[in-house]
Amino acid sequence: GESVGLHLPTLSVQEGDNSIINCAYSNSASDYFIWYKQESGKGPQFIIDIRSNMDKRQGQRVTVLLNKTVKHLSLQIAATQPGDSAVYFCAETSAGGTSYGKLTFGQGTILTVHP
Amino acid sequence: DAGITQSPRHKVTETGTPVTLRCHQTENHRYMYWYRQDPGHGLRLIHYSYGVKDTDKGEVSDGYSVSRSKTEDFLLTLESATSSQTSVYFCAIRKTEVNTIYFGEGSWLTVV
Numbered sequence: 001g002e003s004v005g006l007h008l009p010t011l012s013v014q015e016g017d018n019s020i021i022n023c024a025y026s027n028s029a030s031d032y033f034i035w036y037k038q039e040s041g042k043g044p045q046f047i048i049d050i051r052s053n054m055d056k057r058q059g060q061r062v063t064v065l066l067n068k069t070v071k072h073l074s075l076q077i078a079a080t081q082p083g084d085s086a087v088y089f090c091a092e093t094s095a096g097g098t099s100y101g102k103l104t105f106g107q108g109t110i111l112t113v114h115p
Numbered sequence: 116d117a118g119i120t121q122s123p124r125h126k127v128t129e130t131g132t133p134v135t136l137r138c139h140q141t142e143n144h145r146y147m148y149w150y151r152q153d154p155g156h157g158l159r160l161i162h163y164s165y166g167v168k169d170t171d172k173g174e175v176s177d178g179y180s181v182s183r184s185k186t187e188d189f190l191l192t193l194e195s196a197t198s199s200q201t202s203v204y205f206c207a208i209r210k211t212e213v214n215t216i217y218f219g220e221g222s223w224l225t226v227v
Contacts, residue, residue, distance in 0.1 A: 034215060043205050043218040044158070089157065101146050101209045101216050102173065105157035 012112045019080045021109045023073040023090035030092040034103070035064060035075045038087045047075070047088075077111075085113045117217030118142045121206050127225045134193040136222045138206030140186075146209035147189040148173075148216070149181065151202040158205065164189055196226040 013019050025033070031052035036044035048059045050066050050073075057064050063076040073090050087110050091103040118141040128134050138147060148163040150173075160173030162181040170181050178200060180192045193200055206219040 036218075041221075043220045046215060046217055049215050091158075101148055101163060101207070102160055103150075103158070103216060105159070107157050 009107065010110045010112070012114065013080050015080065015082060015113055015115050017080055019075075019077040019084070019111060019113075021075045021077075021088050021090075021111065023075075023106050025071050025073060025090070025092050027092060027104070028071070029094055030104075032093050033064070033066060033073050034091045034093075035062075035073075036089045036091060037084075038089065038108070040086075044089060080111075080113050082113045082115055085111055087111070117208060117210070117219070119206055119208055119217065119219035121204075121219040121222045123222060124220070125223045127227060128196050130197060130226055131195050134196050134224065134226075136191045136204055136206075136224070138189045138191070138219060140189075140208050142208070142210070143186055144208040144210060145186070146211075147183065148207040148209075149179075149189065149191045150205045150207060150218075151175065152205060152221075153202050161191065161204075193224075196224075198226050200224065201226045 034049040035047040037047050038044045048062050048064050050057045050064045055066055061078045065074045077084055087108040089105050089108045091105045093103050120139045122137045146165055149161040150158045151161055152158045159175045161175055161179050162170055162173050164170045164183040167183055167186055182190045204222045207216050209216050
């Protein structure tokens with residue numbers, strides 16, 4: 001089946017740097033994308049989402065960019081902090097009807113922030 | 116806090132025994148989901164529910180059944196547990212007011 005994947009399995013940054021986590025998706029029917037953060041022993045925590053009618057969405061210290069032409073999604077974290085260390089997943093779904101919430105996840109990127 | 120409680124949080128069971136995991140939500144959301152998470156596979160959808168007594172299969176439904184007799188509870192049952200079902204199980208809900216999906220804290224299941 002179609003799936004969402006990540007280019008980089010690990011990312012190490014220094015505290016204060018900006019981080020960029022990338023994700024490629026293959027299902028052209030996907031129109032809703034979510035980034036999750038998962039800390040060890042916990043459930044995925046919603047960070048930010050974006051719909052296919054948008055190219056960019058900003059939250060608190062995070063920005064998601066969507067390039068539908070090349071089916072690419074990225075999560076930018078500004079001024080990365082040690083507390084940002086976690087596994088980050090992108091997920092995609094179709095926003096309509098009962099298909100919504102049937103998320104397809106990427107494998108995850110491990111972000112490590114060094115003090 | 117998505118108002119989701121999963122139980123049990125940790126369980127060790129023997130091969131061939133039945134196991135039921137419970138997901139309880141306090142906010143009356145219509146849509147509920149069960150995912151499993153395994154190394155190398157990310158999270159995969161097992162079953163989902165779009166209302167009381169309305170359920171459907173996900174990507175990896177073989178060996179699992181679900182029930183939803185009331186809005187707040189979504190049960191996942193392994194009729195006869197196998198070692199391949201050792202995993203972390205996550206319940207999720209769809210918050211329609213913001214139209215996104217939130218996860219519970221997980222249930223760690225080990226089948227020996």
